[in-house]
Amino acid sequence: MAQLLQIHEPGQSPVPHQGETELAMGIDLGTTNSVVAVSVDGNVEVLKDDDGQALVPSVVAYAPDGSAIVGELAKRLLLSRPDHVVSSIKRLMGRGAEDVKGLGGQLPFEIEPHEDGESHLVRLNIGGHKLTPIEISADILRALRGRAEAHLSAKVTKAVITVPAYFDDAQRTATKDAARLAGLDVLRLVNEPTAAALAYGLDKGAQGLYVVFDLGGGTFDVSVLRLEKGVFQVLATGGDAALGGDDFDHAIADHFLQQRKEGLGETALSSGEVKVALMTARIAKECLTDEEQGEWMLTASDQQTKHGLDRATFNDLIAPFVDRTIKICHEVLTEAGFDAEDVKGVVLVGGSTRVPAVRAAVSDYFGAEPLADIDPDQVVSVGAALQAEALTVGSDTLLLDVTPLSLGLETMGGLVEKVILRNTPIPVAKAQEFTTFKDGQSAMAIHVVQGERELVDQNRSLARFNLTGIPPMAAGAAHIRVTFQVDADGMLTVSAAEDTSGIEQHVEVKPSYGLSEEEMSKMLYDSMANAQDDMELRLLAEARVEAERAMGAVTSALRADCNLLSIDERETIGDQMEAVIQAVKGNDRDVIAASVEGLDQVTRAFAEKRMDKGIREALTGVSVAALDDGSTSA
Amino acid sequence: MVAVNRSTSDAMNTDVHAQTVMKPCWSCKGPVQLNALFCPTCEAVQGPAAVSHFVRLNVAVSFDVDVPALDHLYFDLQRQLHPDRFATKSPKEKALSQQQATALNDAYETLKDPLKRADYMVHLSGVEVLPEGCNLVKDQSILIEAMEMRERLANAATMTELNTIATETKAEIDDVITGLSLAFRGDDIEGACELTTRLKYLHKMMGEVRHSRARLLA
Numbered sequence: 001m002a003q004l005l006q007i008h009e010p011g012q013s014p015v016p017h018q019g020e021t022e023l024a025m026g027i028d029l030g031t032t033n034s035v036v037a038v039s040v041d042g043n044v045e046v047l048k049d050d051d052g053q054a055l056v057p058s059v060v061a062y063a064p065d066g067s068a069i070v071g072e073l074a075k076r077l078l079l080s081r082p083d084h085v086v087s088s089i090k091r092l093m094g095r096g097a098e099d100v101k102g103l104g105g106q107l108p109f110e111i112e113p114h115e116d117g118e119s120h121l122v123r124l125n126i127g128g129h130k131l132t133p134i135e136i137s138a139d140i141l142r143a144l145r146g147r148a149e150a151h152l153s154a155k156v157t158k159a160v161i162t163v164p165a166y167f168d169d170a171q172r173t174a175t176k177d178a179a180r181l182a183g184l185d186v187l188r189l190v191n192e193p194t195a196a197a198l199a200y201g202l203d204k205g206a207q208g209l210y211v212v213f214d215l216g217g218g219t220f221d222v223s224v225l226r227l228e229k230g231v232f233q234v235l236a237t238g239g240d241a242a243l244g245g246d247d248f249d250h251a252i253a254d255h256f257l258q259q260r261k262e263g264l265g266e267t268a269l270s271s272g273e274v275k276v277a278l279m280t281a282r283i284a285k286e287c288l289t290d291e292e293q294g295e296w297m298l299t300a301s302d303q304q305t306k307h308g309l310d311r312a313t314f315n316d317l318i319a320p321f322v323d324r325t326i327k328i329c330h331e332v333l334t335e336a337g338f339d340a341e342d343v344k345g346v347v348l349v350g351g352s353t354r355v356p357a358v359r360a361a362v363s364d365y366f367g368a369e370p371l372a373d374i375d376p377d378q379v380v381s382v383g384a385a386l387q388a389e390a391l392t393v394g395s396d397t398l399l400l401d402v403t404p405l406s407l408g409l410e411t412m413g414g415l416v417e418k419v420i421l422r423n424t425p426i427p428v429a430k431a432q433e434f435t436t437f438k439d440g441q442s443a444m445a446i447h448v449v450q451g452e453r454e455l456v457d458q459n460r461s462l463a464r465f466n467l468t469g470i471p472p473m474a475a476g477a478a479h480i481r482v483t484f485q486v487d488a489d490g491m492l493t494v495s496a497a498e499d500t501s502g503i504e505q506h507v508e509v510k511p512s513y514g515l516s517e518e519e520m521s522k523m524l525y526d527s528m529a530n531a532q533d534d535m536e537l538r539l540l541a542e543a544r545v546e547a548e549r550a551m552g553a554v555t556s557a558l559r560a561d562c563n564l565l566s567i568d569e570r571e572t573i574g575d576q577m578e579a580v581i582q583a584v585k586g587n588d589r590d591v592i593a594a595s596v597e598g599l600d601q602v603t604r605a606f607a608e609k610r611m612d613k614g615i616r617e618a619l620t621g622v623s624v625a626a627l628d629d630g631s632t633s634a
Numbered sequence: 635m636v637a638v639n640r641s642t643s644d645a646m647n648t649d650v651h652a653q654t655v656m657k658p659c660w661s662c663k664g665p666v667q668l669n670a671l672f673c674p675t676c677e678a679v680q681g682p683a684a685v686s687h688f689v690r691l692n693v694a695v696s697f698d699v700d701v702p703a704l705d706h707l708y709f710d711l712q713r714q715l716h717p718d719r720f721a722t723k724s725p726k727e728k729a730l731s732q733q734q735a736t737a738l739n740d741a742y743e744t745l746k747d748p749l750k751r752a753d754y755m756v757h758l759s760g761v762e763v764l765p766e767g768c769n770l771v772k773d774q775s776i777l778i779e780a781m782e783m784r785e786r787l788a789n790a791a792t793m794t795e796l797n798t799i800a801t802e803t804k805a806e807i808d809d810v811i812t813g814l815s816l817a818f819r820g821d822d823i824e825g826a827c828e829l830t831t832r833l834k835y836l837h838k839m840m841g842e843v844r845h846s847r848a849r850l851l852a
Contacts, residue, residue, distance in 0.1 A: 553662035607663025614665020
């Protein structure tokens with residue numbers, strides 16, 4: 001009995017749980033560099049290696065045995081053993097082989113031919129290993145996780161991972177799949193510009209209309225946000241998921257190769273040599289941030305050539321890309337109903353905003369010097385870490401984000417019927433009704449697309465499925481309701497139902513360029529035994545959360561209504577609560593689940609009594625309320 | 635969330651009903667009001683009730699919505715209900731919070747925009763609204779006016795001309811919104827319907843002006 005009378009606040013139930021608050025990390029998984037950070041009591045630490053480097057180059061080298069080397073070392077191997085190294089893999093997340101960008105007719109990747117039964121996701125050959133972008137990204141995430149665990153001397157399984165705001169559903173799914181492979185539980189996918197705004201807003205106490213200009217290695221995002229007292233409300237977002245500093249590198253490399261052609265005539269390049277040319281171009285680009293001009297050597301096909309480049313020529317080479325970013329800024333602002341002068345501040349994010357021509361274009365368009373006082377390479381990870389702490393420990397800040405791209409369905413004639421418009425706040429659910437066009441039509445093909453164009457072919461195809469079993473009806477008689485739900489991660493679920501028959505189908509959108517469930521399981525199985533362990537641990541943690549919830553609920557109910565119970569009844573419930581406490585101390589999730597189920601059983605009659613009492617009380621209150629209402633409403 | 639063809643009074647009855655009728659809390663099984671966000675006993679989040687957008691955001695049923703005040707009501711509710719608050723909770727609580735936040739976004743998006751708000755209020759009054767908008771219009775003058783405007787826009791060659799059209803259209807939008815406020819206050823649904831259609835066309839016009847401006851800039 002004494003046990004039973006110890007009443008606890010809801011949410012602070014007596015259930016002990018292991019490792020109280022496990023720290024969650026914030027990860028910026030970038031095209032060129034990745035960063036991991038953790039926040040404790042709002043103090044963010046960006047985790048550095050022994051050399052004091054926060055940036056982990058998103059470069060992976062594969063040894064003959066298939067083991068992965070990630071970061072600075074892999075980057076150094078890029079010049080000596082380019083065939084074994086892969087970089088900028090983020091550009092291929094959720095993409096097919098046709099999306100890969102070449103240089104001088106040669107790709108910086110070896111693409112594996114597509115085999116029957118495989119999904120359309122591109123597969124690469126790296127030093128003889130056949131790998132998907134998801135597996136390669138998982139290797140980067142494992143390295144970041146390793147860095148966090150080394151720093152904290154504890155296991156870290158929870159993370160907030162940032163993605164470009166302009167990432168579509170396929171790219172988001174690919175990112176989540178990579179995290180799953182790396183044994184990580186993704187608390188939330190946060191849009192990169194939103195994370196940056198969080199870092200700025202909390203740090204600088206910014207209020208008003210802000211624009212985040214995020215030009216990374218491979219992606220460009222621009223978000224318009226309203227900031228006020230802990231609320232970060234995204235009003236509109238836009239961008240280009242394939243525009244970034246990589247394009248600058250390509251432009252310089254093209255320029256160098258053109259010079260080379262003029263001197264040496266046509267020479268064929270291998271994919272390894274293309275990587276070297278791009279790497280050289282990148283070094284030139286970074287150099288021209290501070291220097292006015294320079295000279296670089298390029299070795300390919302055993303012939304070395306010398307290439308000069310000055311700032312003005314460089315600016316000309318990248319002008320089309322810079323112009324495009326400003327044009328997108330203008331479109332996004334206009335769509336949100338604002339002019340450049342309404343903007344209180346512009347936050348620069350991403351390494352490519354270091355390029356002087358980019359800064360000049362931004363300050364010229366907005367008529368103000370942009371903010372860059374938090375390191376543009378780290379600001380996203382800082383925001384991610386803050387959000388990771390907010391999600392696990394709790395917080396008063398509120399991030400309200402939007403869908404970057406419209407979601408729709410293919411209709412007759414290859415046209416798109418938009419169901420959810422871009423810049424709609426998430427989470428969101430919208431339904432659209434369709435009907436059959438033939439008498440007795442028993443099935444309907446549903447094709448989900450994402451994008452702004454009118455024709456299906458011009459948008460990205462997300463998924464196709466068939467709604468079958470429609471009962472025979474005249475054309476136009478069936479009412480097929482297709483519901484799109486986008487969650488707080490920006491991920492889409494589609495369900496379809498035929499109203500007159502009640503046939504329902506639920507579809508997790510597995511993108512055309514994603515992994516099938518079988519492929520995913522096989523990778524999980526192949527990759528490691530510890531992922532299996534992680535999965536077990538996660539299920540155990542979930543069982544404990546559920547036990548905590550149930551204990552809290554019963555504790556609150558007892559505090560409110562324990563006078564409805566006899567001594568015997570109280571004792572039965574108390575015994576079962578003790579059983580839950582004992583079960584939670586153990587590590588068997590089935591035992592925990594059974595004890596919670598038992599608690600549900602023994603409190604059922606108690607619940608009924610409480611409902612009866614509640615209804616009686618409500619009825620006594622109503623007579624007065626109803627009278628009041630009758631006298632005031634029209 | 636309100637079914638088509640239900641009259642305003644029916645919708646209000648649903649709202650009153652939601653405040654007085656009890657359901658069992660899914661978590662502690664105790665009594666909870668239908669429209670409660672959290673169980674008063676165990677504090678578990680509840681699913682969204684079938685109430686009007688106005689009740690959901692705690693504002694009076696009126697076309698004259700104070701948008702900055704609406705923003706704050708919306709923020710306060712999202713602070714309590716957004717899925718970010720439930721990231722470490724059980725799957726059931728996560729799902730309910732997602733439903734609540736979805737319903738809040740739907741209500742907020744509808745009420746903050748005068749056009750969507752007008753459409754919704756016409757719909758609440760019992761008139762069925764087609765997806766493409768209000769369908770009660772017999773007024774040919776709108777069509778003629780739209781054609782004239784389009785011609786003007788097609789002939790506008792300078793930024794100054796475009797800006798003039800934009801200013802005029804903006805002024806007309808403001809007039810229509812004032813008109814809508816009067817119509818709804820006077821329970822003139824047919825008048826509100828016509829004005830809603832007019833507003834739709836004016837919005838389209840503004841969009842086209844924007845496109846023309848962008849074209850001229852490029």
